[in-house]
Amino acid sequence: MSTIEFDNRFQELKGMLHGFAYSLTKDFEDARDLFQETAFRAVKNRDKFTPGTNFKAWCFTIMKNIFINNYRKKVKVNMVIDRTDNNFYINSGKQTVRNEGDANIMMEELESMISGLEDGIRIPFLRHYQGFKYQEIADEMELPLGTVKSRIFFARKELKDLIFRKYGVKKLDRA
Numbered sequence: 001m002s003t004i005e006f007d008n009r010f011q012e013l014k015g016m017l018h019g020f021a022y023s024l025t026k027d028f029e030d031a032r033d034l035f036q037e038t039a040f041r042a043v044k045n046r047d048k049f050t051p052g053t054n055f056k057a058w059c060f061t062i063m064k065n066i067f068i069n070n071y072r073k074k075v076k077v078n079m080v081i082d083r084t085d086n087n088f089y090i091n092s093g094k095q096t097v098r099n100e101g102d103a104n105i106m107m108e109e110l111e112s113m114i115s116g117l118e119d120g121i122r123i124p125f126l127r128h129y130q131g132f133k134y135q136e137i138a139d140e141m142e143l144p145l146g147t148v149k150s151r152i153f154f155a156r157k158e159l160k161d162l163i164f165r166k167y168g169v170k171k172l173d174r175a
Helices: 003-025 028-044 055-078 101-115 117-130 134-141 145-169
Strands: none
Touching: 003 028, 028 055, 028 134, 101 134, 101 145, 117 134, 117 145, 134 145
């Protein structure tokens, strides 16, 4: 088939190809792009067309294959590949919500243990926990620096003992 004959036959199909492209894409601009890609590939591969066969079917097949390939690429780009064990996070998206209920309960229990300490060791311990330096605590409470340090040490030790008795957590030897 000559180039002129090929171009004439393609021009006859132009309206039908535009309609088919729109029926596939449902978008005018995407249909124009699909038609343009089909025209390019048909001209590029015109030597592969066998004369005497159905030219219209050949062009429509090219368009349909281009659409399918583009669709598969779009689907592949949007697919979430989950590489976690047992696919726990599949379809979870990008946002995860953490449940901090256990931590909140633990903090409440620790606060109640701290409030149960006697004032002599509880107040210096809380001040230190709040970020005050040893010397600031000593000045505020009008106590020697060594006394403040030892009261904080005894508060920590008492809290460790309470935690061990309540939860059976192995006692740490660190002070």
